[in-house]
Amino acid sequence: MELHESAFGFEIDRIVDEIEDRGCDKVGLQFPQGLKRRATTVVDTLEDRTDARFYVSGDPCYGACDLDEWLMRNTEILVHFGHSPIEDSKDVLYVKSRSDAPIEGITREATEELDASEPVCLVTTAQHSHVFEEARELLVDEGFEVVSSGGGNRLENEGQVLGCNYTSVVPEAPQVLYLGGGDFHPVGLAMDHPDKLLVVADPVNDKVHEVDGEKFIRQRYAEISRARDVDPDRWGVLLSTKIGQRREEIAQYILDNYDDTYLITMDEVTQDRLLHFDADAYVNTACPRITTDDGPRYNDPVLTRTEFEIAVGERDWDELSFDTFHGAW
Amino acid sequence: MELHESAFGFEIDRIVDEIEDRGCDKVGLQFPQGLKRRATTVVDTLEDRTDARFYVSGDPCYGACDLDEWLMRNTEILVHFGHSPIEDSKDVLYVKSRSDAPIEGITREATEELDASEPVCLVTTAQHSHVFEEARELLVDEGFEVVSSGGGNRLENEGQVLGCNYTSVVPEAPQVLYLGGGDFHPVGLAMDHPDKLLVVADPVNDKVHEVDGEKFIRQRYAEISRARDVDPDRWGVLLSTKIGQRREEIAQYILDNYDDTYLITMDEVTQDRLLHFDADAYVNTACPRITTDDGPRYNDPVLTRTEFEIAVGERDWDELSFDTFHGAW
CATH class of the missing domain: 3.40.50.11850 (Diphthamide synthesis DPH1/DPH2 domain 2)
Structure with a gap:
């Protein structure tokens, strides 16, 4: 990649070529949180070189799992910056942000x-x-x-x-x-x-x-312990509406096997949003890092599916494992 | 409405009848923030009387303008509590929350x-x-x-x-x-x-x-004044992706007439989300109450369309008016 085709390491030439080849009038641009400050410069650069109108996504974006579906439906192409594809789509142009730090x-x-x-x-x-x-x-x-x-x-x-x-x-x-x-x-x-x-x-x-990793593993044990006394009919099951965080089969499994749980759908999973509900604990089927990184600061325990099964006595403690996300969409 | 058919003033009988008449298996439930604590009781009540599975919306909801579109697409009926319809739809059952306070x-x-x-x-x-x-x-x-x-x-x-x-x-x-x-x-x-x-x-x-109202009018004058020195090419135009807050024609008008503005789309408009961008002021075409009630606490000025036109010298100060929302969708 040559310098003249890059704005902050983005492949501007490739984006311009795609817009022109496809004859796009409406183009979505989506940046992760840390790159959103570059949006105005990227729009200026692209407007100088194309006739398209650019729609910048202002919603939070934490990965390629987190594509702006509204922009996917309402523009001709969504340019997604900073992440590599979880799943290829002709409607999404993935543009990496390459670090030039020497290694x-x-x-x-x-x-x-x-x-x-x-x-x-x-x-x-x-x-x-x-x-x-x-x-x-x-x-x-x-x-x-x-x-x-x-x-x-x-x-x-x-x-x-x-x-x-x-x-x-x-x-x-x-x-x-x-x-x-x-x-x-x-x-x-x-x-x-x-x-x-x-x-x-x-x-x-x-x-x-x-x-x-010991500190983080201990924290998971503490969260499971915190949830062990929760009444079986006081659990909420969180299902993400984000395209790449929507593990409906896990949510359905829990609902089918634990009749008294409640299914709650949301885009962002945040402490603020859970505070409005009167469940006492949550199984999070969305991004596992919400559970492990943010969950311990929430008022009510938030567990992964496996951790939930340990908490309700369905699995042994030694089955505790990291909640890996395998599928795409 | 008789007492036995109401859970917290909601018309449970009517909801059950609609679910059974339509033979729904997947039912969305959406409550405004202040009524979300009642969701688990409503689910329990409806599960006792139907065979449907209930999906409760966990995203914020501030009005009938704010229907959960994901649930509308992914369930057979969305029961929306607490607001009267802005626009009727066969896919949405509106259930009021009637106050029983004596008047x-x-x-x-x-x-x-x-x-x-x-x-x-x-x-x-x-x-x-x-x-x-x-x-x-x-x-x-x-x-x-x-x-x-x-x-x-x-x-x-x-x-x-x-x-x-x-x-x-x-x-x-x-x-x-x-x-x-x-x-x-x-x-x-x-x-x-x-x-x-x-x-x-x-x-x-x-x-x-x-x-x-004097205090609020003075606050709007102050916000417009704060935005008058903003460079013409440093304005962001906020377009809501919410079904009932999406005033695209106003956003398009501004973009067509003020070439150097940036179009930013978002679901919730919040201070946190704007902080990631490097624009210096915003025209908010979403809910006008975000502008008037929350805007004065934001780092950068947030104005209505008319206020923006006053700030850039296109309109006179005496044209200042409340930003009424007329259409539906």
Whole structure:
């Protein structure tokens, strides 16, 4: 990608070409929260080069699971920035935001925390997937055996992770190197793979650190305990209306097997919205990270489906596991 | 309505009959924020009497303008509680929440604040529309000439007001008696009709008071002033995706006439959502009460279409008026 075709790392030329090839008059633009400030500049750039009208989504967006369905129905193409596709659609143009942070120094530094006598599993995010092979070669150069996987559904690239899906971690590898920024994915990795050594090489903040999943696992035990005394007929079952967070089969399963639960649908799941209801605990079938990351701060316990089954005595405590999201839509 | 067919004043028998007559398996239930706590009891009651599965909307609901479109598409009937229809639809069953607060004492008390030598316009909300004629007769009995109107679009009943529509106020009447609870409608009435004497007979809180619109009008002047220095190419135009708050023709008008504005679509309009964007001011074409009631607390100015035109010098200050919502969908 050359500099002139990029506004903040977005592939403007590709967007312009798609708009012109399809002859679009109405174009939706959707940015994750952290990139919304760039929307006005992107609109200015695209308006200079096309005759389309641009509709910018102002609703929160937390991933490719979170496509703006109103814009999908009401524009000719939705340009979704910053995430790789969970499922391809001709109505959605996915535009990555590629990080240009250099990775060599931080990757070599991270190897000092790893055990060179054991295989290391390499994982990263969509922002860094274009340097995945470079990172693999650096690790090999440092004497490591590198393993990786394409993961399951929802994952576009080799070694990619999503907040709801860490299935690209190779089970046999005792250690994982995560190449990427922020704490969100390291926390998810630690919850899903608490027995592995987890090292973070963060090229965005230029730091290396280890993550211990024990704190998060203990928090899940505490939440399940908090919900064990809830009356069986005081549970709400949350079903997301978002296209990529709508696990209706899980919600239906719970409703079919636990007659007295209540089905509550919502777009965003927030503490504010639950406070209006008089249920005493909730099973969240939407994004699992709402449960694990936000749930512990809610007034009432919010559990995953497996955690709910532990709380009501249907499963044993040792069946506790991270709530991985497999399907698309 | 007899007591046995009501759960908290809702017409349960009518809902059961509709579900059975139509043979519905999937039924959506939508309650305004203040009635959501009753959802679990209503579900229990309806599950005892039908075989349907009930989907309760957890998203915020602020009026009949705010129908849950996901439930409309994904269930066989949406039962919408607490509001009267803005527009009838065979897919929506509107169920009022009728207040059983007695009105005689409070209505007679309110007449002491009114001028018996002038006509009084009587208005109320959907919660009290079943006692509108009783209130009219009480006023006549006290020696008043009572005037009223069916209003325009969006209004189902004689003398009804909505947060966005006070067109049932008869222009010639110098005084208005509002029969109803809360401050929301008195504030709207005062903003739309600042020159009339406005007396509130509140049977819910059993109090009579007058409302002065001056404070709210001054606040609108302040907001327009705050926006006058905003650069013409730094305005965002907010278009609601809610079925009854989607004034696309106004948004299109502004975009067509002010080339450098940005179109931003959203479901809920909140300060949090606007903070992610780098525009400096917003024209809100969604619910006018977001502009007048919430807007003054936002970081950036939020104006109605007319206020925007005053701010950019297209209209005179004396054209300032309340942003009434006329159409349905």
